[in-house]
Amino acid sequence: MLPPATAFLPEITFQTSRASGPGGQNVNKVESRVELRFPLRESQVLTEEQKTLILEKLGNQLTAEGLLLIAVQDDRSQLRNKEIALARFHALLLKSLRRPKPRKATKPSKAAVRKRLDSKKIQGEKKASRRKLE
Numbered sequence: 145m146l147p148p149a150t151a152f153l154p155e156i157t158f159q160t161s162r163a164s165g166p167g168g169q170n171v172n173k174v175e176s177r178v179e180l181r182f183p184l185r186e187s188q189v190l191t192e193e194q195k196t197l198i199l200e201k202l203g204n205q206l207t208a209e210g211l212l213l214i215a216v217q218d219d220r221s222q223l224r225n226k227e228i229a230l231a232r233f234h235a236l237l238l239k240s241l242r243r244p245k246p247r248k249a250t251k252p253s254k255a256a257v258r259k260r261l262d263s264k265k266i267q268g269e270k271k272a273s274r275r276k277l278e
Contacts, residue, residue: 146241149234151189157181163217177217178225180233185210201240
């Protein structure tokens, strides 16, 4: 089971920068964009099994140094962007740790097979009746 998002706070670093896009003078003055950086391989909160599962699922989203980056510039407030980044981070970890249900192979029922064969026979008779008689 994954611990709450606040358990990861000692290992997470936040970096702020100026956000792009519309916003007038506020964009030019305030560093509201937040980038969450999490060193996955060095994490003390996650078990080794959890780390390998996350690495399998999120391997292509990690940097060369093994950092998981999440950048957020949705809101004008830096604090709100930090909260959003932390929520996205936790949701991403939860999603990557979820194991898919194994698919069980099934056979079509006898009624379904019969119905399919009957419709094929009707279609074949319909096409045969269109042929020229010799």
